[in-house]
Amino acid sequence: MQRLPFGLALLALAWTTCFAGAAEVSRPRITGLAHVALWVHDVEQSRRFYKDFLGFDEPYSLTNSNGSLALTFIKINERQCLELFPERETNSDRLYHISVETDDAEALRVWLGSKDVKVPDKVGKGRIGNLNFNVHDPDDHQVEIVQYSPDGWTAREKGKFIPDTRISRRMMHAGILVGDLDASMKFYRDILGGAETWRGGRTNQPLSWVNVKHADSADYVELMLYESLPEPDKRGTAHHICLEVADVDKTLAILKQRAERCHYTRPMEIRTGVNRKRQINVYDPDGTRVELMEPNTVDGTPAPSSSAPPPAPAKPPGKS
Numbered sequence: 001m002q003r004l005p006f007g008l009a010l011l012a013l014a015w016t017t018c019f020a021g022a023a024e025v026s027r028p029r030i031t032g033l034a035h036v037a038l039w040v041h042d043v044e045q046s047r048r049f050y051k052d053f054l055g056f057d058e059p060y061s062l063t064n065s066n067g068s069l070a071l072t073f074i075k076i077n078e079r080q081c082l083e084l085f086p087e088r089e090t091n092s093d094r095l096y097h098i099s100v101e102t103d104d105a106e107a108l109r110v111w112l113g114s115k116d117v118k119v120p121d122k123v124g125k126g127r128i129g130n131l132n133f134n135v136h137d138p139d140d141h142q143v144e145i146v147q148y149s150p151d152g153w154t155a156r157e158k159g160k161f162i163p164d165t166r167i168s169r170r171m172m173h174a175g176i177l178v179g180d181l182d183a184s185m186k187f188y189r190d191i192l193g194g195a196e197t198w199r200g201g202r203t204n205q206p207l208s209w210v211n212v213k214h215a216d217s218a219d220y221v222e223l224m225l226y227e228s229l230p231e232p233d234k235r236g237t238a239h240h241i242c243l244e245v246a247d248v249d250k251t252l253a254i255l256k257q258r259a260e261r262c263h264y265t266r267p268m269e270i271r272t273g274v275n276r277k278r279q280i281n282v283y284d285p286d287g288t289r290v291e292l293m294e295p296n297t298v299d300g301t302p303a304p305s306s307s308a309p310p311p312a313p314a315k316p317p318g319k320s
Contacts, residue, residue, distance in 0.1 A: 025114045027193050028104035032217035034146045036174050036241050037083035037096035038288055043069060045285040046084050050074045053255070053262040053282075054243075054290070055165030056082075059157045062127055073128075075161045079148070080171045082241070093232040094288045095239040097134070097142035098174045098221070100192070100214060105131040105147035112145075115191045128153035138183035141176055167251060168243035172293065173211070175222040177229065177238040179314035181210060184223050188212045194221070200274045201306040208274075208306075227311040236287035245292045248278045255282065276303040 040046040050056050051074070059081075061072035074082040085096055102108045105123045112135055113119045120133050129152030134144050148154045178184040188194045193215035201208040206227065213220040224238040245251045248270050255268055266283055273279050276297040282290050297303060 025111050026107075027111045027215070028102055028107040029216040030108070030192060030194075030214050031101045031103060032214055033080060033171055033174055033219035033221075034099040034101040034144075035081045035083055036098050036171070037071075037085060037144075038094050038284075038286070039087040039092060039096050040084050040094070040284075041087050041090065041286055043072065043084060043086055047072070048262055049264070049284045050082065050084075053258050053264050054167045055163065055254075055258075056167075057161040057163050059161040060128065060153055075157075076166070076171050076243070077162065077169055078158055079154070091233040093235050093239070094286050095141070095176065095235065097144050098176065099132075099144035099146050102145055102147055105133065105145055108145055109133055112191065117187075117191060123147075125149070129156075130154060137176075137187045138180060139176070139178050167254065167292065168245050170244045171219070172242045172244040172295070173220045173222050175209075175224050175238060175240040175242065175289075175291075177235055178223045178225060179229055181207075181223065181225055181310040181313075183313075185210070185212070188221055188223070198275065198303070199306045199308075200303070201308045202274065205308065207308045207310040210310075225311055226314050229314045236283065237289050240289035240291055242291040242293055244295050246294065248280055248292065248294055251292055252280055255280070272298055274303065276301075 047058065051058060056074045056076060059073055059075045062070040064070045069086055071083050071085045074084065076082065079101060083096070109119050109123055117135050119135055123131050123133050126132050130149050131147040132144055134142050137143055185196070189196060189212055194212040195215070196210060197213050197220065198211045199207055199209065206225070208225055210223040210225070211220050212223065222242070226238070230238065252268060252270060258264070264282070268280055268282060270278055270280055273293070277294050278298060279291055279293040282292065284290060
C-alpha cells in the first residue's frame, strides 16, 4: 500500500477531522423545567388561587395592543414560573405548553433539527427578553425551549417576588397526557436526552405513569398513560404540576388556614401515592391539579417500578 507524503497525510487528517466536526452535532445541556403555561377562564380567580392560597407572587404581566391582558407570570423560584393566559375558548384543554431550560438555545435548535424534529429557522427573543423557540412532541404538546438572557426580565427580577408565603420552593415535575408511550419516550428520552426513573401503575391495571428526568436536572416530566384519551375539558387531573414540599402535615395546616379567606372549598387530605410519597392534591379554579408532594418515600425506600405493560396507543375522543 502506497503511503502519502507526510505533509499530504497531515492535510488529509485535518480535512477529515474538520469534515467530521462539521457533520457532528451534540446536544447542549437541558437544565430543568422552566415553566408550565395554562389557559385560564377567570384570571382574577386564578390569581387568588396561586397568589393568596398557594402564596406565590406575580412579578410581571404582558398586555395586548388593545391593553387587555395577554398573560401573567406566577413566580415559583428564580428559574421556574407558571404562565397564565386568558382562555381563547371555554371547555378546552387547560394546558397550553410546557417549557424546558437550556444553556444554549441555538445549539439545541440545531440538535433537534438533526433528529428530524421540526424547528423554526432561528431562535427568537421573547417580550420578556429571553431566547426561545417552540417545538411539538408526538402528542402535539407545545414544548418551549428557553434560554435565560442576562438582560431578560427573569434575571432582572432576581431576588424579588419570592415571599415566605410560598407553599413550595420548587416545581418538581409537569404531568402531561400521552397517547403513545413509545413515541413519547423517543422524544423525551432519546432526543432530549432524558432518563427514565420510575414506572407506576395500580394493581392489575396497565401501566399508568412513566417519569423521565431531564438530562441535566432533577426535574422531570411525568407521562400520563391512558387507554382512551379524555375529552379536552376533562384533562385537568392528567395535565398537572407537582410542587415539592418538605412536610405535607405543615402544608395542609397552612392551606386550611388560608382556605376560607381564599374561598377554596374542595376537600383536602394527605394521601400516600403509588410512588409511596405523601401528597396533597388541590385544584385551581379551572380544575387543573396541583400536586403538593414530599420528595422522599414514607420510609426512605424507593417504590419498585411497575412491570405492567403500557396500554395500547390511545385513540382521540370520539373515535373507536
